Amino acid sequence: MVSIGTYQRVEVTDAAASLVRELTAQHGPLMFHQSGGCCDGSSPMCFPVGMFLTGPSDVLLGDLDVGLSAPVEVFMSESQFEYWKYTHLTIDVVPGRGAGFSVEGPTGLRFLIRSRMLDDAELEYFGLAPSAE
Structure with a gap:
């Protein structure tokens, strides 16, 4: 797995990083937005930077180091983040x-999210550990 830093909310597998590099060569710099459901389920949507506009109600989950000159940012809506804040995403x-508008659609591959609960050290790092009262 490719990641940066000690504790991250989001990582990428080597296979997904490889696809992101291929898609970047075709489309330029990319970003992800974790979909909240409805038409595309809960698929991570991959867009050329600037094609999907984030706003103040989007949370930057982290940057993926996929071996390019710049990391790939991953966002999620603030309301959805409230449900997922105790979860690590890969x-x-x-x-x-692939999902409707996500750039991997024509490749015969699709991005997906694998998740697990944050461990105790991650909960503490992100300020989510229960207070000892």
Whole structure:
């Protein structure tokens, strides 16, 4: 897995990082927005930077180091983040049809999220550990 720093909310598998590098060569710099459901389920959507506009209600989950000159930012809506804040996300790739507007759609692959609960050290690092009262 590719990541930067000690504790991250989001990482990327080597296979997904490889696809991001290929897609960057075709589309230029990319970013992810973790979809909140509805039409695209809960798929991570990958867009050329500037094609999907983030705003003040989006949370930057982290930067993915995929071996390019700049990291790839990953965002999620603030309301959805409230549900996911105790979760570590890993962007992976599997065979299948990509989400509607996500750039991997024509490749025969699709990005997906694998998740796990944050461990005690991560909870403390992110200020989410229960207070000892």
